[in-house]
Amino acid sequence: MTKIALITGATAGIGEACAHVFAREGYNLILTGRRNDRLEKLAAHLNDKYNVEVATSSFDVRNRQQVIDNLEGLPAKWKKVNVLVNNAGLSQGLDPIQNGNIDDWETMIDTNIKGLLYVSRVVSNWMIDNGYGHIINLGSIAGKEVYLNGNVYCATKHAVDALNKGMRIDLLSHGIRVTAVHPGAVETEFSEVRFKGDKERAKKVYDGFEPLIAQDIAETIWFVASRPAHVNINDLVIMPTAQATAGNIFRS
Known part of the structure; x- marks a missing residue:
């Protein structure tokens, strides 16, 4: 039976790379993001290259009603999701707390925390009904430590780390796997x-x-998702060889 992966923030960077990797592995895909033109272009490319089915849904994860309406509005066959990749996330600004832009704070909190929760709330219930599933949350090294002027972004990724642990416990009795992948420096947008x-x-x-x-991150996510059903990788930190901590990078 063909499996399904739902990937948020699929219009660029890690989300787009994940779409390619899961399509390569034969998964049908639900791709979400704010830029519908990019979603449609990516869907057509993946369908042509890998001969997989791709459903697209353009919405902003910060908007709770949009999340609910778009996901619950999918046909029943698309709700048999095997893997949810909670990739949508961002950082805004790099200012000390006393000079922080409050609009930037709201954007990060609404996207990185609330958006992840809105999507997970819907899809985790599908997984419970289906009796299977794997939720993979994109964290960051910023969720493991705090760096200069990273204040609110680091706080949101610490929240992802905590939510990942909470999900793991709450969904344990339903046999649903939960993993966080925490990258260091990744050159994307x-x-x-x-x-x-x-x-x-x-x-x-x-x-x-x-x-x-x-x-690199997409292949790591695929490795996590492709482990046997009795194996759950709870937490994974992945760094460039040249980076030891968020602020400790060897530059030649």
Whole structure:
């Protein structure tokens, strides 16, 4: 029987890379994101390249009603989700707490915490009804430590770490696996989004060392998802070789 993976934030970066990897492995896909044009283009490409079925649903995970309406509005066959990849997330700004932009705080909290909760609330109940499932939450090294001016972003990723542990306990009796994958520096649109489109500033984040790329994380997520049913990887931290901690990077 063909399996189904639901991937949030699939229009770029790690989410898009995950879509390619799961399609390559024969999964049908539900892809969500805010940019419908990108979703449709990606869906057509994956269908053509891997001959898999792809459903797209364009909404903002920050909007609870949009999440509920779009996911619950899917046909019944699409609710047999085997793997949920809670990838949608972002960082905004890099300011000390006393100068922080409150709108940035709200965006990070609403996306990284509340958005993950809204999606998980719906899909976990599908998994309970189905009797199987695996939820994979995208954390960050920022959820394991705190770095200068990372305050609210780090707080949201610490929340993901805690929610992952809570989900693992709450869903244990239902046989649903729960995993968090916490990357260090990954060169995607992440820094560009953090710096509001400043490409030059974003590029400097990765100067002098080789960061991870989206494909590295997608392959790691696939490894986690492809373990036998009796195996659950609770928590996984993955870093570039040149990075030991959030703030400790060897630059040549």
